[in-house]
Amino acid sequence: MKVIENYIHGKNPIEKEALRLKIQAKNLKPHIWKNVDLNFFNLDASKPFLELGCGVAAQTKDLLEKLPYNISIYGVDVDPVQIKFAKKELKNKRCSFHVMDGRYLNYPNNFFCGAYVSWVLEHMTYNDSIRCLKELRRTIANGGTIMINTSYLEPKKSLIIKNKLSRFPTSCEKFLQLLLEWQRKKRKNSNLAARKNIFDILLKSGFKKEDISYNLKEMEFKTKEEISSWAEVIMKLFQSTAFQMNELDPNILHEIKQELDNSIYHSWHFGQVIAKIKKNK
Ligand SMILES: C[S@@+](CC[C@H](N)C(=O)[O-])C[C@H]1O[C@@H](n2cnc3c(N)ncnc32)[C@H](O)[C@@H]1O
Numbered sequence: 001m002k003v004i005e006n007y008i009h010g011k012n013p014i015e016k017e018a019l020r021l022k023i024q025a026k027n028l029k030p031h032i033w034k035n036v037d038l039n040f041f042n043l044d045a046s047k048p049f050l051e052l053g054c055g056v057a058a059q060t061k062d063l064l065e066k067l068p069y070n071i072s073i074y075g076v077d078v079d080p081v082q083i084k085f086a087k088k089e090l091k092n093k094r095c096s097f098h099v100m101d102g103r104y105l106n107y108p109n110n111f112f113c114g115a116y117v118s119w120v121l122e123h124m125t126y127n128d129s130i131r132c133l134k135e136l137r138r139t140i141a142n143g144g145t146i147m148i149n150t151s152y153l154e155p156k157k158s159l160i161i162k163n164k165l166s167r168f169p170t171s172c173e174k175f176l177q178l179l180l181e182w183q184r185k186k187r188k189n190s191n192l193a194a195r196k197n198i199f200d201i202l203l204k205s206g207f208k209k210e211d212i213s214y215n216l217k218e219m220e221f222k223t224k225e226e227i228s229s230w231a232e233v234i235m236k237l238f239q240s241t242a243f244q245m246n247e248l249d250p251n252i253l254h255e256i257k258q259e260l261d262n263s264i265y266h267s268w269h270f271g272q273v274i275a276k277i278k279k280n281k
Contacts, residue, residue, distance in 0.1 A: 008123060008183075009240040014056070014081050018089070020236040021058035024119075027233050029062055031219045032118070032149060032272070038066065040274070041145040045070040047113040052076055052102045052136065053120030057086035057095075063116060064094060071113070076100045102132040110141040118149040126197060133205035140277045148273040150198055159234070162265040171255035175238055178252075182245050198271055211276040221266040230268070231260035 009017055043049065049067060054060050054075030063073055075097040077083050086097045100106055102120070115136050121129045136146055152158045161172055202212055221230045238256055242248050 008244060012240050012243055014085050017082075017240065018056040018058070018085055020240055021056055023236060024233050025058040025062065027229055028149075028219075029059075031217055031270075032059075033062070033066060034217070035215075036066075036147070036272075036274070038068075041114050041147075042143045043068060043071050044113040044141065044144075047111065047141060048072045048074045050074050050076060050112045050115040050136070050139070052115055052117045052132065053078075053123070054086060054097065055079070055082045057090040057097070059116075059118055060086065060090055060095060064090075064092060069094070072096070074098060074112070076102065076105070078102065102135060103128055105135045105139050107139045109138055112140045112144065114144040115140055115146045116148075117146065119151060121148065121150050121198070121201065126201065129201045130204045133201060133207070137206050137277055137279075142277060142279040144277045146273075146275050146277065148198070148275070149270055150273070151270045152196060158269050160265075160267045161234075161259065161263045163259060163263045171252055171259050172234075172238075175242075175252055175256055178245070178248065179241055182247075198273060202273065202275060207275050208278065211278055213274045215272045215274075216269055217272050218269040219267060227263060227266055230266050231263065234266075235260060 009020075012020075045068070049063070049071050051060055051063060051073055054077050057075055060073060060075050067073070072094045073096075075083070075086055075095060077086070077097075077099065078101045080099045083097045083099045090097075103124075117132075117136075121132070124132065133146075140146065159172065159176065199212070199214070203209065219230075221227045235253075235257060239253060242253055
């Protein structure tokens with residue numbers, strides 16, 4: 001099996017990464033599920049539901065809660081360390097976890113009734129995303145639904161943090177700029193701006209425009225509690241990626257922390273796709 005190389009959070013100790021993902025999932029849950037109508041999904045209890053790129057199962061427990069109790073969930077991830085953690089973390093008879101590369105799914109055609117793919121396409125190349133989505137089209141039955149969340153981590157695009165002095169705190173912006181440049185230079189297999197080309201990826205994988213619904217979800221954090229909780233998500237995300245950037249000035253994380261602590265407003269947005277699998281009979 002081909003394993004994803006250079007995963008952007010890859011060198012972090014698993015406990016640290018698991019905690020980061022859990023905090024992220026908890027903060028994003030209300031925004032992810034807001035206005036999502038599961039009646040539209042055509043869930044079929046005779047077939048399992050797939051969570052592709054489930055990681056440590058931080059969102060699998062939300063799926064268990066949201067999907068009807070008779071739907072079983074297959075959590076699949078290419079990283080054996082995260083799957084081992086997920087198996088320990090979430091013991092539930094409706095769930096099973098499997099090490100597998102989404103580009104080469106070892107399941108027969110029409111095996112699943114639908115799929116959930118959250119913060120995963122950012123971690124693969126454009127062509128690999130197409131490959132994964134083609135595999136999902138093959139393994140999900142006609143009429144099934146796929147839900148994708150994807151971020152856009154380019155500077156001055158989705159993350160807005162205001163403090164009393166400046167609109168865009170400079171250290172956060174500087175960090176995102178460095179991250180992007182570093183990624184372009186060093187990495188060939190991640191695509192942090194995946195949201196930007198999600199439509200192309202879907203169309204090239206065989207989805208038709210009329211079967212795709214796209215929602216840009218905006219989140220605003222205004223109260224002290226909301227801001228500090230979201231600042232923790234951002235800080236942990238930056239720390240986990242900075243871990244890989246050997247040449248990064250270590251002071252920048254300290255500066256970011258100060259900026260986040262002194263901020264009075266945060267907003268962030270992400271793209272959510274809900275698309276139908278339609279197959280020619
Ligand atoms: C940022 S994590 C998100 C994990 C989880 N969806 C969550 O929100 O907590 C991205 C996950 O995608 C997985 N991944 C990346 N490429 C993959 C591939 N080709 N097949 C399966 N999983 C993949 C990584 O191993 C990682 O666990």
